[in-house]
Each structure stands twice: as structure tokens, then as C-alpha cells.
Amino acid sequence: MKNALTHGIKIKDKIGYALGDMGGLLTFSLIGAFQNKFYTDVLNIDPAKIVVLILVARIWDAINDPLWGAFIDSRKPTKQGKFRPYIFWFSIPLAVSAVLMFTVIPNLSQAKYLLFAYITYILYGMMYTAVNIPYGSLASVITDDEKERSSLSMWRSIGAGVGGLPGTILLPMIVYTTTGTDASGAVIKTLDGNKFTACVAVLAVLSVLIFFCHYKMTKERVAPLQKEKGDYSVFKSIRDLAHNRSFVFLCLVSMMLIAFQFYYQSTFTYLFTDYFHKPGLYAMVTVCTYLPMAIFIPVMNKLIDKFGKKELCGFGMAFAALTSLILFVIKTDNPYVFLAFTFLSGLGQTFLVLEVWALVMDVIDMHEVRTHRREEGTGYAVVSFARKLGQTLAGVGLNALLALIDYDAYASKAGHALSEQVMNRLYDISTLVPAIVLGICALLLIFGYDLSKSKLKVMRKELSEVRANEKTVEQ
Template identity: 35%
Template sequence: MAKSNDSVRPFGMRDKLGYMFGDFGNDFTFILSSSFMLKFYTDVMGISPGVVGMLMMAARFVDAVTDVTMGQIVDRTSPSKDGKFKPWLKRMCGPVAISSFLIYQSGFANMAYGFKVLWMVITYILWGSVFYTTINIPYGSMASAISADPEDRARLSTWRTIGATLAGLVIGVGTPMVAYEVVDGNTVLSGPRMTVIAGVFSALAIVCYLLCFHLVQERVEVKANNRKLDTGRLLKSLAVNRSLLGIIAAAVLLLLGMLGMQGMAGYVYPNYYGSAPAQSASALVGSIVMLVICAPLASKLSAKFGKKELSMVSCAFGAVVYVVCLFLNPQNPYVYVGFYALAYVGLGFFNTVIWAMITDVIDDAEVKNGVREDGTIYSVYSFARKLGQALSSGMIGALLGMIGYTPDTAFDPGVTKGIFNLSCIIPAAGLGAVALTLFFIYPLSKKRVEENVAILERRRSEV
């Protein structure tokens, strides 16, 4: 039920900026992990890529419990004077930032191998499976409480993507310019520099979370779900929710493609092309594509054609771009950056509207079940995103091991050619699979979404 207090300010730019800062804060640690953690632990700490990838996948079993548990906690918590969701940002911004910083402690590089693995396991699980969960689930669920208007939610989705893009710009462009150094003619990652960078990003994450807390206002009162927890009913309702299963599958595949692009960038540019500046350029171009093309056009195109329809076509386009790049095998790193930019247009539209698609899924579940479960549904989706992140890192680690990558073979011609091939094949396969999943599984077409909105408006007007 929407709050009726006339003193509540209307939805506006302050909310959009605040919600943007929330994802800015999230991605200061999330993008850093997806883009540089594997590189840091293989090249600086000397851990096998297979071991790092195995950790990232194994941690998802922990997330299966922590994410859904946090979703239930959020759904069953009564609103406070600050709202139901945003108080969690203030409570947990410190722990998530500190735990992220602890991951990148290069001072332990000369410690015993077992100690380094143990340190990696503890800090990564604390960050990703515990503290990040306690802030990301409420943040993602909060969109439904900021406004009941689907168009406002689509705008929040766009501004959330802008926040992620700006974080990617800072991390993707700035980090390679500072973190790499040339040693014996090779471009290598500096451990001490990465530690400092992680500390700076953690501090900035706290600032962004607090800005989100103070700028955003929850207008829709989402009451505590006092229904007795029936685990069987919950699992059954989730298992037969085709829209949720479809968006989960698409999200996992999107992250395999997108994080595959970002993760392999740390290898294809310095190792195959020998150019850290080109890595910064690719991140800059990707951010420009999101801010100049995808963010301004996504809402308009999705309003005209539908979010599902737009995402399906754009991801298929991105897959084709990488297939062409694989066969042409450009030798100039900046030609490769051009292919990267074109493919980013493809995934960018889906990545911009996906957060609004989650609210469509929540609405669809409420239409069917008569219960609003923002936190629970978002927590399942959040788990899927983490699973996609882990599978991406695990897949990259395993594939790098298969082509013989180690710190000693990192610049061998056969290994670097394998790195290039993987940098094209991984995103092409991921984005192509997204398009097929949206077409065959995800049911929420433009027509279906409009029907659900009308049903819920009618129900709420009758209360």
C-alpha cells in the first residue's frame, strides 16, 4: 500500500541519483572482484587459477543459504522510520567494504601456500557470501518501495545501470593505469598497488552507500510477511515460477558473457597484445557505450518494443560480433577494442533493463500467488548473479589451466593465442545463450507485463 502522507516528496531526480549511488557502492567491490581477484591471486599470490575458480564456485553453496535467508529476514522485517529496506545500507556498508579490502593483501604473498589459500577462502566468503548479501538483497528489493509506478521503476533500473557503469569506468579505466608495471619487458600486476587500490575503493563504497541512504525515500509501505514459513510451499512456488527461472537462467548466462569479457581483459590485453593502456581504453569505451547509447535509449526502446524483446535481439547481436572477431583475429589491440565496444552495445541494453525485469517477475508472482515477496524473489535472483560470477571466474580459471597458463608460461605464444580465442568464445557463447533463453523460456512479453500491472492496480484500488 502506498503511503498517503501528503508531506512525502514525489518521486524525482533525488531518488534516481540515490539509487545510482547504491549500485556504485556495490560495484566498487563486485567489479573489482570479477575483474581483478583471479588475476591478483594467480599472478601476485601465486595460487593456481583452478584453485581460485574452485573457491568462487564452492562459495555459491554458502550463498544458497545466506541469500535466501537474508531475503526471508528482509520480507519479515517491519518498516522503521527510515523504511523497510534502506536501513540495511547504513548498518552493513562498513563490514562489506572492510572485508573486500582484506581480500587484496599483497603483504602475504611470501607466506606459505596453505596460508594464502586459507586467507583467500575466509576473506572471500566473508565479503561475498555474508556481508555483500546483507546489503545487496535489501538494496535490490528497495526499488519496489521507492515507487509503485512501473515507469519510475524502469527509470530506477536505468540509473542503477548508470551507477554500475560509472563504477566500471573508475575501476576498469583507472585500475589498469595504476596497477600494472613493466618488469623485464613484460606488463605485470603490482601487488602493493592493488592493495592500495582496494583500500581506496572500499572507502568510496562506504561513501556511496551512505549517499544512497540519505537521498532515496521509500514511498510504498511493504508490510512484514507474517505468514508462517512453509519451506515446501516456498520452494514449490519458486520452482514452478517460469518467469523467475527464465530471468535467473538469462542472468547467469549474461554474467558468463559479460564477466568473461571483463575477466579475460586482464589477460588478453597485457599478455596477448602487451598493452595495458588498451585495457583501460576498452573499459572507457564500454562505459561510453552504456552512458551515451544504452542508458538513454533503453527505456524508450523497451517501452516501444518490450524489455524481453529488446534484450533478446541485442544479445544475439553481441554474440555475432564476437564470432566475427574470433575469425578475423585482429592484431591491433584497438581494433579488438572496437569489437568489444560493438558487443557491449548488445549486452548493454539487457544489462540496463534487467533490474526492471526483476520487478516484473515480482509483480507476476504476486498476480499468481497473492503475496508480495520482494526480498525472497530478489534474493534468489541475487544468488543467481553470484552463481554467474562464480561460474565465470571458475570457468576462466579452468580454461586458463587447460591452455597451460601459469605465471611462468603467461607470455608463451601458444598460451597467448589460447587467451585470445577464449576472450572471444566465452562472451559469444554466453550472449547467444541469453538470446535463446529469453526467446524459449522467459514468458514476460510486453503484453504480459502490461496485463499484470493492470491486475495489480485493480486489486490495490479495491483494498
Template identity: 30%
Template sequence: MTVQTAVKETQGVTETNGRTKSTTYDTSKRPFGKRDIFGYFMGDLGGNFSFDLVNMYMFIFFTQFIGIELTHYALIILIAKILDGVNDPLIGMLIDRFRLKTNDKFKPWIIRMAPFLAFTMSIMFIDASDWSYSAKLVLFAGSYILWDLLYTFVNVPYGALSSVMTSKPSQRTALSTARSIGGFVPNILYGIFIPMVIYADMVVDGESKSIFQGDMMFPITIVTGFLAIICYIALYKNTEERIIHVNKENSKEEKYSFIETILHFFKNRAMLGLTLVALAQILFVNGAMQLNSLTFQMYFNDGSLNSYTIILTLIPMVLGATVGNKLVSRFGKKEIIVYPMIVSIAIYLVMLIAPISNPFVWLGLQGLASVFSFGLVMYTWAMVSDAIDYQEWKTGKRNEGSVYSMYSMVRKVGQGLGSSVVPATIAFLLPTLKLNDAATWTAESATGIKNLSVGFPIVGFILIILALLFVYNLDKKTLNKVQKDLGHESE
């Protein structure tokens, strides 16, 4: 009999090929409610006060203001992300094996590391424009690698936290929606207000150019770092870890095996499918954000217009908060992501081919594409929790920290590749373009940037559809069986 068919539920205890997995609920904790949803929302709000600022402005800060060469920038990012990717499973193992003198498994790591994360972000954006080039490289590499390490110590336990807050699919979907909304609030704030103060019109070789004012970034990070710490405190105070998993084998405590957990991860089709989705999303869809800001700065000659694109990110959140849960209940998470996304691809193809000179027509088409890709934004985090359950169902073991950290590791490598792919692509396809020299921003280069900004999401969406259709294997029926066999709460 295979592992899948050998699973059965016996009075709240799951048996799987000789192993038993006791899934119990801490009855001393209050029931799951809106307070948990608010707390989890605040967690990603805090994380993205740091992550979004780095993701949105580090590239332009170090290449245009500080003056790091594109090839050097790409190489440092790639090395840093590979190092950070190696750290992820090690940190996940650390979290799974050691508790910080508390009954909770994940929250203590978050609250202890958050202040260090905020401090390191501010160090990264110090005005080093007058430093020697070697000193600039040291600042960039050192601060970014340290920031990335601390972000892992916060993000891995945060990502795994939802899997022990509740086992109900609808409540996990609510947490996923809250996380998505929390992640986009800083994105909106940064995209709308920061461009108003960091871009200034200057005349370069007789032409007006929109120039980035990098000296404004350090005071901005002081404020946002403080806000991030407040958010993490709110997460700590308003969420509860209710689910307690105890691994047992032949009535003896089962030893933790890091290697075995990794091997099981790569046999988990659901998690592998989501890993491929994450890579495609980070490399191409998120990578297009850097290209999009350059499109407004160079092609439409007004970098501040990029603030309007952030407003478009409200579309997925509104759809998810209003009709999303009903659509998921009827069709399933995978289906809600895959089939509407085909329409988004068609819209981006129109943007690639059509000669669009009006920035507001461009923005309108971007908004329409967002309508049909809202599922990717809103529900992938809930699918990660489902994939963690699926691994427990297959193996009889549950190591949320290690499993999530493996997923996070691939995302980090993807972020490194994505941050490297954009400058490397620009350097290869547009060799005469120098981002720190506005005199090289020719019409030909601007058109090339515009085409790349829509070509990237087209490739990304195609890869996401393929991964969900042919690798990810948790449809509604299979997921319901997994939840039932594990003895999780039903709706």
C-alpha cells in the same frame, strides 16, 4: 478458474483465490522524483566500488601476485559461491520477517552493513606475497567468504528496494537505468586509472613483459572503501520506501512460509527466465572480462590497453540514457534485448575467425558489439521488479526480500561458477600456461586466450536469447495486465 484469471482489482485491494493483498502507498513520503533516481544510482555506485574491484582484480591479484594455483583458486571460489548462494534465501527471509526498529524494510540493513563490507574488501587485498602457501590460502578463502556474506546483506535489500519505491513502469525503467549507470562508473574508473599504476614493463628471459604490481591494491581499497560508504549514505538519505504490502487471508494475518515462497519462485516463468539470463551473462559474458584483460596483457603485450575497453562500457549507458526509454516504450524490454543481440553475436564471430593483430581494430569491434547489446546492460534490473510483481499477481503474496534473494542466490552461484570456469578452462585447454610465470606466455597460449575471450560472449548471448524467447513470458501486453490487476499506478 486459474490463479491468473481470478485476479481482480477492488478499490485498491487485489483479491486472488480467497486471499487479499492490500497495496497501499505511504502518503507521508514525498512523491517519487529525481532525488530517488540519484539515490538509487548512488547505491549501486557504492556497491560496485567494492564488487567491481573484486571482480576485476581479485583473479589476477591472487593468481599472479600472491601465487595461488589456478586449480586451487577455482575450487575455493566455487565452494565460497555455493556457500554464499545458500546464504542468500536465508538472508532474504531474515529481511522479510524482521525489521530493524524502523518503518523502512530495506534501507536500514544496507546502511548498517556497508562499513563492514568496505573493511573486509581491504583485508582481502593485503600484500601476502611473502606468506607461506597455506597462509595465503587461508587469507584468500576466509576474506573472500566473509566479503561475499556481507555483500549479500547489502545487495539483497538494495535489489528489492526499487520494487517498493514505485510501481510505475517508466519510473522503474529509470531506476534500472540509474542502477546500470551507477554500476559502470567504478568499472570505468577502475579500468582506466588502475591499470596505469599496477602494470609495469619488465624484461623476462630477454623479452619485455607487462607485469602486475599487486602491492598497490591495498591502498587503493582503502580509498574506494571510504567512497563506498559515502555512496551508501547518499542512498539512505535520498530514497523513499513508499509501497506497503499487507498479506491477508480470510481477514487473518497470513503466516510467512519460506518453503512456499521458494516453490512459487520456481513456478514463476518470468523470474526463471531472468535467472537463466543471469547465469549466462555471469558465466560467459562477464567471465570474458577476465579473459579480455589477459588478451591485452599476453596477445597484444600491453595490459594497460585494457583501460580502453572500459571506455566502451559508456556506449550502453549513452544509448540507454538517450533513446533507450523511447525504444522500450515502443517495443518492450525483452524485444530490445533479444533482436539487436543477434548482431553482436555476428561481430564476435568475426573477431573469432579474423586474424586481428591491431589492438585498436579489436577495440573498435568490441565497441560495435556493445552498441547492439545495450539492452542487456540497461534493463534487466527493471525486469526483475516486473517479475516480483508477476509472482504477487500469481500467488496473492508479496515477499520482495525472499524472491529477490532467490534470484541473487542463483547469480552468486553463477559468479562462483564463472570465476571458476575461466581458470579451469585455461588450466584444461592451455595446460602449459602459468599466469604467474611470464616465461610461459607463448604465442600459442596468447592466441588461445584471445579466442576464449570472444568465444565466451558468443555462447552467453545465444543462451540469453533462448531464455528470453522461450522461458521469460512477460511481453508488453501481459505486463500491463499484471500492473492493472495489482492496482499499481498507471502512467
């Protein structure tokens, strides 16, 4: 028996769903914006050792993420739903692990700081997985309507943007301490570990409250398929997903998108602190990146109807890549010119940032068409792992490049300016690498991902026929 209502969501559903990513991004955004600088400048961990830490964490994620998604898919739903209870209960340990990850324990040796970083970073990653995989899967059971899902994707992006604001706008104004001046008289500021920990604690408590509101405001409408005992196999599901071209290429796109986002967030922290000597202006990077959303959200569904999701996202990423390449070529020392081009890049990124989760739901629906199995947890777990690989690419790449350009964290901490050669190289890696990654995203979308506007229309018809014969659990 099917659920009587599988669509028809209201504004309450949209706001409630947005709150889920808002709660997660309150702390998750700090990884991209501050973690690398916290490790190098506060804990004095060598960049090469940070690379190893990130790689070890991703090896564990390769095991943990698919198993968690498979576990969720194999469980029978409760009265509260299939996904919502996990989000609610794991939000508390997620908040605690976030505070631990950015805690400074006085007078530890570098080896002990590194060990503490291993424990807390991996713990936070596990708790984030525990919350984020069911959260990402939730949209597919809130509604089965394509336009409503697109709307949920946009609201999720809004929630993520709002959740990232405290960490990227407020904290840069609070957590830096003046340590000296350079030869030109410009003020040199460094990250204050104690201030930063206190701010993270406040954001962590707030995240739990927001997750509670998310839980109360969302509803699972699309009933899960009834599974016979022993009917589910994680290996079979992953194998089938690996043969789904649209799914594979979207995983690659998601990986490169998160790699770009984490890389530029981390690199721009160094750039505005050490190159422009204006760490407070870093807050404007977030504004310039997310402000374009306000321009396109009112007309996004009309643009999708006319051009298609794949087509808009591919064009947008190509445009964003071009603006980053222009920044590399002009090599400006004016932070406001830099921010203007960041805004133009944000215009191009907006299509994919707003619609990436709708694309994820599309490829999981394609999996259902091909296999007649709805396995949101496993599908989203694989996407989540691909995104963590992107996070790894950003972390490993950034630290390798910092070592290559001879970045000296001790000089900045001691109030000494970096050499002109190092600062010029810092500018180069902050503009050329994003241009390359954005360009790869565009190529993957245009020539690899194959769910075009016309193919999606056919897939939707096939999906309706499949679901007409589904045997569902009576709610």
C-alpha cells in the same frame, strides 16, 4: 491504509538509487577485473585451487542468500524503512572485507595464502549479500510506477558503470609494474600487489561515503503488506517462485549475463596484458562497453514503449553474440580493431544491462499477482544467488580454460613472454566463449522468458486489482 504517494519520484531519488550500486561496484567490480589475476600472479595460487575456492563459496551462498532474503522479508519495517537500514549499516563491514580480500601478507606459504583467500573471499561475499539483497529489493518500494521503475533500472546501471570505472580504467594505469621485455621488445608488465591493496583501501573508504549519500537521498514509498505472526514461509515462497516461468528464465538470463561480464572482464585482463602487451588499454574495454549507454538512455523508454523490454533485450544479446563470433573468426592482433568490435558488442548488451533490474521487478510483481504476497527480499535473494552462480561459472570456466591452454603465471611475473601457441589459445577463449554465452542469453530471452510487451500490459492491470485489496501497514 495505503501510502498516500507510491510514485512521482524526482531526480534526487534516481541519483540516490544509482549511488547504491555505485558504492557496491567500487569494490565488487575488482573481482571480475582483477581477482583471478591477483590470486594467480600475486598470491601464486594454482588455478585448480581457485576453482575449488569458488565452488565452496557458492555452496555457502546457496544457504546464506535465501536465508538473508527471508530474514528481511520476515522483519517488520522500522521508521527508516524495510531495506535502507541494512544497506547503511552493512556498508562498513563490506568495505573492510574488500580490503582484506586484496591484502598481501608478506612471507606466507602458499597453503596459508589459500586459507586467507578462503576466509576473505567468503566474508566479502556475505557482506555483499547483506547490502545487495536489500538494495535490489529497494526499487520495488521506491515507486510502483512501471516507467519510473524502468528509469530506476537505467539509473542503477549508470551507477554500476560509474562505480566500475576506477577499478577498470584508473587502476590498470597504476597497479602494474614493468618486469621485462619480450623478443620483439614489447614491455611486459605484472600486477603489483602492494599498489593494488592501497588502491582498494581508497575505493573502500569512498564506497562507505557513497552508501551514506544513498541512504540520505532515497525514500521507501510503497508500504509493505501487514503479515500475521507465522504467516511467512521461505520454503513456500521459493517453491512458488520456482513455478513462475518468467522468474525462472530471468534467473537463468541473469546468471548467464553475470557469467559473461565476469568472464570477459577477467579474460580481457589476461588478453591485453599477455597477448596485446598493452594492459593500460584494458581501461578502454569499460569505455567501449558502457559508452553505448549514453546513446540509448535518452530514447530507451520510447524504444520500450514501441518494441517492449523482452523484445529489445533478446535482439540486443543476439547482436552482441554475433560481434563476438566475428572477433573469433578474424583473430585480429590489432587491439584497436578488437576494441571497435567490443563497442559494437556493447551496443547490443546495453538493452539488457540497462533493463535487467526492471525485468527483475516485473517478475517479482508477477509473483505478487499469482500469490497475492509481496516478497521482494526472497525474490531478489534468489536472483542474487543465480547471479552468483553465473560468477561461479565464469570463475570455474576461466581457470579450467587457463589450465587447458597451459597458461603460465610465473612466466609473465618473471618478465618472460608466453609462447605463441598459448597466446593464440588465450585469444580464442577470450572471444568464442563470450559469443556462446551471449547467444545462450539471447535464446533464453527470446524463447523462454515470457513477459512480452502484451503480457506485461495484462499483468499490470491484474496487479492493480490485487493491490486495491491489499491490507497495508500504516506508515
